[in-house]
Amino acid sequence: xxxxxxxxxxxxxxxxxxxxxxxxxxxxxxxxxxxxxxxxxxxxxxxxxxxxxxxxxxxxxxxxxxxxxxxxxxxxxxxxxxxxxxxxxxxxxxxxxxxxxxxxxxxxxxxxxxxxxxxxxxxxxxxxxxxxxxxxxxxxxxxxxxxxxxxxxxxxxxxxxxxxxxxxxxxxxxxxxxxxxxxxxxxxxxxxxxxxxxxxxxxxxxxxxxxxxxxxxxxxxxxxxxxxxxxxxxxxxxxxxxxxxxxxxxxxxxxxxxx
Numbered sequence: 001x002x003x004x005x006x007x008x009x010x011x012x013x014x015x016x017x018x019x020x021x022x023x024x025x026x027x028x029x030x031x032x033x034x035x036x037x038x039x040x041x042x043x044x045x046x047x048x049x050x051x052x053x054x055x056x057x058x059x060x061x062x063x064x065x066x067x068x069x070x071x072x073x074x075x076x077x078x079x080x081x082x083x084x085x086x087x088x089x090x091x092x093x094x095x096x097x098x099x100x101x102x103x104x105x106x107x108x109x110x111x112x113x114x115x116x117x118x119x120x121x122x123x124x125x126x127x128x129x130x131x132x133x134x135x136x137x138x139x140x141x142x143x144x145x146x147x148x149x150x151x152x153x154x155x156x157x158x159x160x161x162x163x164x165x166x167x168x169x170x171x172x173x174x175x176x177x178x179x180x181x182x183x184x185x186x187x188x189x190x191x192x193x194x195x196x197x198x199x200x201x202x203x204x205x206x207x208x209x210x211x212x213x214x215x216x217x218x219x220x221x222x223x224x225x226x227x228x229x230x231x232x233x234x235x236x237x238x239x240x241x242x243x244x245x246x247x248x249x250x251x252x253x254x255x256x257x258x259x
Contacts, residue, residue, distance in 0.1 A: 036158030135170035
């Protein structure tokens with residue numbers, strides 16, 4: 001299916017302004033993203049960690065980019081079917097492996113059951129199977145893991161997940177800890193969160209359609225490495241997720257998902 005030929009004017013202007021994409025460029029790619037508060041948001045005030053990272057990378061790559069914000073399952077479908085399409089962040093799993101060109105890995109995130117303080121912690125899938133009212137983001141490896149482990153759940157969008165927990169629409173959520181910390185902070189919810197044991201590790205990548213001659217993998221990796229060497233990557237990471245050195249290191253010791 002070809003990409004939409006008409007795009008809302010505000011969307012194009014927003015991306016050009018926010019990500020500093022130059023008017024004249026050597027290549028052209030299209031982003032398929034979900035509008036969610038952690039990584040890729042339309043918000044000018046808080047555009048999301050990866051939106052800012054890719055924007056900084058593009059100061060080196062000088063790509064001409066257009067963007068489409070879609071529901072997550074739809075964004076994944078369009079990224080597979082559209083030439084020169086890029087999607088992020090995408091967890092690299094066995095099921096997804098042959099469907100995309102995997103450009104560069106951003107980091108690993110630890111995934112666990114998260115509840116509001118005062119509720120019993122959930123440290124394993126056996127305990128979760130006995131519960132009702134666990135929220136998870138639709139179309140993610142987290143959802144697939146709950147299916148595999150036969151855990152009953154409620155599928156939500158990234159925007160809905162934290163509000164549902166705050167308002168007791170769900171008793172727990174199954175998601176990545178760094179994302180939960182930021183999502184809870186952005187929602188300005190008063191209660192504290194309680195974290196279970198790490199049960200899954202998600203390697204988050206920037207990926208592209210298999211039909212992407214305009215996406216130069218080495219160019220993207222060089223741009224990311226330059227961002228890390230300059231200190232800008234860590235500055236953005238701390239801006240969004242804080243300065244806890246164990247937050248991402250904890251993911252290294254957990255088992256990767258098998259789906």
